Amino acid sequence: MNQTFEEWDELNNDFKQLEIDNKTYIQHLDQLTNLQKKCQSHLTHQRYRLDIIQRTLKELEKTKDKEKHKEDEEKIKELESNILKRKAQLHEVEQTLPKPNGIYLKIILGNVNVSILNKEENWCQNTARPAAPAEARWEV
Known part of the structure; x- marks a missing residue:
């Protein structure tokens, strides 16, 4: 009979540890959920800003004053390349969410x-x- 009570006491101690571990798990899960939302928000904002920059570049190409922008042509090509790289990076981040x-x-x-x-x-x-x-x- 004493052995049964000892097992019960041991089981109670194990349960206390389970409660502690579960509380830690829930806290980490909440942190994970908040970080996921934060990352998704950053992704949305990055895409929005990239869209604005791309539209500005398209408008720049449409202007009749191309002579004025010829000197910036190399910078524009580099920017377009960087935009493509950034989109790929954003896609990689998105795959983790x-x-x-x-x-x-x-x-x-x-x-x-x-x-x-x-x-x-x-x-x-x-x-x-x-x-x-x-x-x-x-x-x-």
Whole structure:
């Protein structure tokens, strides 16, 4: 009988540790969610600003005063190249953030957001190779 009570006490201590670990997990999850929102906001802002710069460049090309802008032509080409590089960088950043589910997943899962947080498992899933159970985050 004493052994049963000792096991119960040990189980209680384990549960206290579980509660502490779970609280830490929830805090980290909240931080992750906030960082994801922040990154998404930065991405949106970067794309908006890039759009403005590109429109300005197009307007510059349309102007009849091309003679005036010939001296800036090299700078303009460099800027266009930098814009393309930045768009690629933004795309890479975007790939690390959760995306809305496609129509098929919405039909099957409903309004559940599934994100694979582990890069290796995400790669395996994208290349259709079987992977170990994924560390997935489910949001309702």
